[in-house]
Each structure stands twice: as structure tokens, then as C-alpha cells.
Amino acid sequence: MLEIRDLHACRDEKEILKGINLSVKSGEIHAIMGPNGSGKSTLAKVVVGHPAYTVTSGDILYQGKSILEENPEQRALDGIFMAFQYPVEIPGVNNANFLRLAYNAKRTFQGQEELDPLEFDDLLQEKLKLVEMDPSFINRSVNEGFSGGEKKKNEILQMAILEPQLSILDETDSGLDIDALREVANGVNKLMQPDRAMILVTHYQRLLNYVQPDFVHVLSAGRIVKSGGKDLALELEDRGYDWVIDQQTAEV
Amino acid sequence: MSTLESIANQEYKYGFRSDIESDVIPKGLTEDTVRLISARKNEPAFMLEFRLKAFRHWQKMEEPHWANVDYPAIDYQDIIYYAAPKPKAKKKSLDEVDPELLKTFDKLGISLTEQKRLSGVPIAVDAVFDSVSVATTFKKDLLKHGIIFCSFSEAVQEYPELVEKYLGSVVPTTDNFFAALNSAVFSDGSFCYIPPDTVCPMDLSTYFRINTEGAGQFERTLIICDRNSKVSYLEGCTAPMFDTNQLHAAVVELVALENAEIKYSTVQNWFAGDPKTGKGGIYNFVTKRGKCLGDHSHISWTQVETGSAITWKYPSCILQGDYSKGEFYSVALTNNLQQADTGTKMIHIGKNTTSTIISKGISAGKSTNAYRGMVSMKKSATNARNFTQCDSMLIGSNCAANTFPVIEVQNKTARVEHEASTSKISEDQLFYFRQRGIETEEAMSAIINGFCKEVFRELPGEFAVEATRLLGLKLENTVG
Numbered sequence A: 001m002l003e004i005r006d007l008h009a010c011r012d013e014k015e016i017l018k019g020i021n022l023s024v025k026s027g028e029i030h031a032i033m034g035p036n037g038s039g040k041s042t043l044a045k046v047v048v049g050h051p052a053y054t055v056t057s058g059d060i061l062y063q064g065k066s067i068l069e070e071n072p073e074q075r076a077l078d079g080i081f082m083a084f085q086y087p088v089e090i091p092g093v094n095n096a097n098f099l100r101l102a103y104n105a106k107r108t109f110q111g112q113e114e115l116d117p118l119e120f121d122d123l124l125q126e127k128l129k130l131v132e133m134d135p136s137f138i139n140r141s142v143n144e145g146f147s148g149g150e151k152k153k154n155e156i157l158q159m160a161i162l163e164p165q166l167s168i169l170d171e172t173d174s175g176l177d178i179d180a181l182r183e184v185a186n187g188v189n190k191l192m193q194p195d196r197a198m199i200l201v202t203h204y205q206r207l208l209n210y211v212q213p214d215f216v217h218v219l220s221a222g223r224i225v226k227s228g229g230k231d232l233a234l235e236l237e238d239r240g241y242d243w244v245i246d247q248q249t250a251e252v
Numbered sequence B: 001m002s003t004l005e006s007i008a009n010q011e012y013k014y015g016f017r018s019d020i021e022s023d024v025i026p027k028g029l030t031e032d033t034v035r036l037i038s039a040r041k042n043e044p045a046f047m048l049e050f051r052l053k054a055f056r057h058w059q060k061m062e063e064p065h066w067a068n069v070d071y072p073a074i075d076y077q078d079i080i081y082y083a084a085p086k087p088k089a090k091k092k093s094l095d096e097v098d099p100e101l102l103k104t105f106d107k108l109g110i111s112l113t114e115q116k117r118l119s120g121v122p123i124a125v126d127a128v129f130d131s132v133s134v135a136t137t138f139k140k141d142l143l144k145h146g147i148i149f150c151s152f153s154e155a156v157q158e159y160p161e162l163v164e165k166y167l168g169s170v171v172p173t174t175d176n177f178f179a180a181l182n183s184a185v186f187s188d189g190s191f192c193y194i195p196p197d198t199v200c201p202m203d204l205s206t207y208f209r210i211n212t213e214g215a216g217q218f219e220r221t222l223i224i225c226d227r228n229s230k231v232s233y234l235e236g237c238t239a240p241m242f243d244t245n246q247l248h249a250a251v252v253e254l255v256a257l258e259n260a261e262i263k264y265s266t267v268q269n270w271f272a273g274d275p276k277t278g279k280g281g282i283y284n285f286v287t288k289r290g291k292c293l294g295d296h297s298h299i300s301w302t303q304v305e306t307g308s309a310i311t312w313k314y315p316s317c318i319l320q321g322d323y324s325k326g327e328f329y330s331v332a333l334t335n336n337l338q339q340a341d342t343g344t345k346m347i348h349i350g351k352n353t354t355s356t357i358i359s360k361g362i363s364a365g366k367s368t369n370a371y372r373g374m375v376s377m378k379k380s381a382t383n384a385r386n387f388t389q390c391d392s393m394l395i396g397s398n399c400a401a402n403t404f405p406v407i408e409v410q411n412k413t414a415r416v417e418h419e420a421s422t423s424k425i426s427e428d429q430l431f432y433f434r435q436r437g438i439e440t441e442e443a444m445s446a447i448i449n450g451f452c453k454e455v456f457r458e459l460p461g462e463f464a465v466e467a468t469r470l471l472g473l474k475l476e477n478t479v480g
Ligand SMILES: Nc1ncnc2c1ncn2[C@@H]1O[C@H](COP(=O)(O)OP(=O)(O)O)[C@@H](O)[C@H]1O
Pocket: A011, A012, A014, A016, A034, A035, A036, A037, A038, A039, A040, A041, A042, A043
């Protein structure tokens, strides 16, 4: 589904990704772990086409085609979704309206008719249950005054509504208390299907107790320095990142 | 390039000029010009007196200069003070209106045939082309209710006693430089009188169109709403694109008697000048003021200002009657090199008077946008209340927004509340929308609509749709 080849990317002339290779197939869940500042968020944002980053070399293929030339909304409509580490607040824009705008953009793209507010509300109520989210949030401005956990849940709600093929969740687990973490993880598990794929960016292993990854990758200084199965996450939890990074430097 | 920094402009789609033969008097302004205008219009003596008094006062006045707008000196001798489409525009019926004029208004989306709007609710239009009113629709239907809606010129001929009684009663000829100039040379405009105990059955509107290059537009609107009556009035405006600046110095006077209610809404889309050089565009120096003369009267101004090279405009309310109420809802958008200095004055005289000011300023490009507001609580204004909310939104980093609130309180029981905020549309907000499959333009429009919703809510249905669309167009490509 997703194929990243020797990807180099920079922001403000500073190279952050220094040759990433990653292959994600349908039905797979990949976890990307690594110390702060290693480039995890950057990788996610480059995949979804954030304009602040420039790809200097390499390629990103999605369903067999390079998406480097596609703008962010095109990539989104193609089915790539990112749950942001820091979801932005949008004062004045009603959350339900925002969700409907996004949903209808997808419907229009797929040649279906848009839903009116009433029809959409039915869908919304159903999805709210799925992610165990308090319905009062949909009548507030997008993310405005939401707690950290509420913002993360709102991201999952959007994911539930848009039903993307490929979801990249950037530290969706951080800032959640244990109940919220379980609710979010439940939502994520329900949304995972054999024809979909997920990339979970995290630097704790605790989310992975609830959502079982097929592969775990360690990112350090803009490179994937180690890949393995879900046991790798446990080992990282025990031993930290330093040994992986040391091992890698030793090899070079 | 950063998304928020690339600035382009939607082509101004009303920039065409109609080929209509005009009766134009020579450029320049002397006492003779004033007499000539009055004679052309066959005016009674009181009108000439009014004009001459204004003119003589104007000659002694100095053009005001404000810290926040900047423009080259206007040469008042280089302006045409009277331009009227030929043949003489006073028409008995709509069938006699020059088809070329009908076409012009049609192209502007203004129907001068008495058809119902899509919503099924008719709207009466007074169409002002350069200096004169060319057509007023639904006049007869309105007259059946005793409602007078006609061009100002016609009112001067047909209802001189009403005109004499109220003209200049809200904005005196000596009020300010541009009001004095207008009083001396105004050529036409709209007149409306709603008799007691009458709710006007349809919205009334004036549509202003400047066509002749080098002509100034000086129109005058006078609306009187008698006891227990109610009217909603809409105003729209456009002009062709010229390289030279054009002066628009209008005066609008509203009078609300006891328990009367006037709602005045404007969607202003004058040509703003070349987006890159700033060349051309309308100088919009307008004096708008309403007087709540009777107890429990109510005047509400709603404006969406999107055009003009320079806007200088402060729709105001004089709250004279006890329990009278003034409101000002404004969205002012500036882009490219536009400058806007707008706001309101609420003068509380009567007891228990209340006023509300909601001002939303949006600046993009290299524009400047200033809010200037005055709330004055006079000695007599026992228990008067004002609430002011003044929000600015910046798009990109080369624009500016300023607010200059002035508060004068002479009565201890009066209360004034002021809130202000400044926000910015950030790159990350736009990206958030885009990552959800929503295009930038649609994202902008959602954010702007959210920002303006308290004002849009006040606009009559179709105007709200128009305003939303217009803001979207004006901001197209401000983020690219
Ligand atoms: N806005 C920015 N401008 C310049 N550099 C940035 C910016 N944001 C992050 N970086 C740098 O990019 C690198 C990777 O950051 P990031 O992708 O956020 O890491 P992670 O998500 O793994 O913590 C860091 O060195 C960080 O300092």
C-alpha cells in the first residue's frame, strides 16, 4: 500500500529525514518508535504533504503510484489520513460542520451525493459511539478549549468518519489517561480491517499493549536504524533506545 | 514560498463600463456649479439655499487627514460633479428606461423588472447610475401602503415638505468636510418614508453604480420611519475599473420616530484599485448616521465592506429617545493595498438607551484596517448601556489592524463594556483542513464565516449568501 524509498526531506534547509525506507502492506500495523526529535512527526507530515517540508530525493509510492506531486487534499481524498500530534484549534468553526465538510469532500470525490446536516448527524451519532466520545464536543468549535485527550479523541472520530485506507497516528497515545487510552485503542482496533493499514507513531510501548503491531521500527536521526516484530517494542521499553543507536553506529 | 505569503487577486468582475451617452457638466466646483446643478434639477428655493449654505461652509473647511489612511491630495477642481445618462432619466414607467441601462443592471445581477426574487419575496430597487436615479421598482405597490419610495429628485418635487423638514436634520451641512461637499453638490439618491403603524411589506434597496470616468458620486439617502413602523433597507454598490481614483462621498440620514425600527444593510464592493500598484479604485468617504428620535426606537447598521481603495466610514446612531437602541454590525475586509478606517459612533442622550457594536476586521495582503469607535454617554443618559466587541483577523504577515476605541462617560449610571481580540489564520489551520480533503479556499471561507457569523446573522437572507460569496472571492489566492 505504502512504499517509501530512500526518502530525504528538509525543513528550512535543514535535512531531517536522511534516507527512509519503509514498506507497508494492506492489513499491516507498523509502529514507529524513537527518541524525541528523531523525525517521526516529520516523516508523517511528509507523507501527507505538509508544505513546510521539501522532499529532496527518494520517493513515496501509495497504491503503486508516486504521490510526491499530489497536493495534501488529493492525498487525503486518496485515503491517507494523519492524526496529528498537536491538533490545531479552529475558533468559530463548528466541529460538526467541519466533520461534514470533510465527509462531503470525500463523497464528492467518490462521485456520491453530499449529505445534508440531518443525514450526516445520523452517521455522526453512530461514530461517536464507536469512539466513546461525549456528543457535546460536536457542537463546539474544532478543538477549541479541548483537553489534550479530547483533541486526540476528536482525531479518532475523524478517522472513524473518513474511513481511510492508510492511517498515520502521530503520538495519539500521549497525554491520555489510562481510560482514554483504552477507549482510543478500542476505536483504533475497530477501524482496522484487512484492506486497511496503519502506522502508529509513539515513543512509549503502552499503546502497543492494546493495539498489536506487526512490525516495529526504530527511527533515529532521520533514519530507520532497526526493524523487528512486536517484541522489539518490549525490548525498547526495557533497555531504552541507546543500545539500538550504539549498535547502528558500530555497524557503520 | 510560504502558503500564507503569496498574494494574488480575483479579477474584479464588475469592472466593465457601459457605453451610455451622458449629460456631463464641465469639471470643477464653484458657486456657479452648485447653482447649475440645482437649476438642472429644477429645485425649489429651499434646496438651493441648503446647497449654497453647505458650499460656503465647505470652502472654509479643510480636508481632514487621518493617521491611518494615506492617499495623494484630491484635486476638487478635477472632478465632474454632475453626470446623468441621456435622455433625461426621469421616467414615468420602467418600460421607458434605456434598454442599455437595464442591461447594465442586469449584468450586475440587479433586476429592474418587478419580478419576484428566488425566495419569492419581492425587493424594491432604486437604481442610481452615476449622479441620478434611473429607475425605482414597486413604487406603486408601496404607495398603496402609504409608503413613499422614490429617487431623491422626485421627492424634492413631490414631497418638498418632508424633505425640507428632515434633510440635514441628522447630518448637518456643516458636519464634516465630505458631508458639506455632498450637501452642496449631491445630485440624487433615494428617499423613503414609512407612515405610522406600517410594516414595510418588502425590503427596499438602493443600488449604486458609478460609470463615468472622472465623475464623483455624491448621493443622498434619506429614510424616515414614522411611529410604530418598520423597514429593512439594503444598499449595494459597484464601479468600473479605471486607472484614476474616483470619489464617492455619500450621505445617508435615517430618522426613527417613536417605536420605529430601521435596519440598514450594506454590502459594498466598489473597485479597490489595481491589486499590485494600487492604481485606481474608489475613495469611499461616506457619512452615515441615524437618529433615534422617538422613545423605544431602534436603528441597526449592518455593513460588509470589501471594496474601495480607501474606505472612511462611521455609520453612527444618535440615541435621543428614551429606551432607544442602536446597533452596529460590521465586517471590513481589506486586501492588497486597500485601506479601511471604519467604525461607529454611539451617542447616548436618552435614558435607558442601549447600543451594541460588533466589529470584525479582516486584513490580508499589505492592507491596513482600522477600527475607530466612539461611545459617548451624555449627562442625560441615565442607565445607558453599551457593549462593544472588536475582533481583528490577520491573513499573512504584511497587513495591519488597529483599533482606536474612544469612550466618554458623563453619567455615573451609564455602563460601557469593551472586548477586543486579534487572531491569525495559521498555516497549520489550513493544513488541518487540507489533510481532511478540504481545499484551501473552502477552508478559508469556513474560518472567515466562523469569524464573521455574528454579523452575517444580521443580514437579510440573500445578502448573507452574497456576502459570504464575496468574501470568498476577495480572499481567493490570498493563500496559495
Ligand atoms: N518547525 C520546525 N522548524 C525547523 N526544525 C524543526 C521544526 N520542527 C521540528 N524540527 C526539527 O526536526 C527534527 C525532527 O522533529 P520531529 O519530526 O518533530 O521529531 P519527533 O516527532 O520524532 O519528536 C528535530 O530536530 C526538530 O528540532
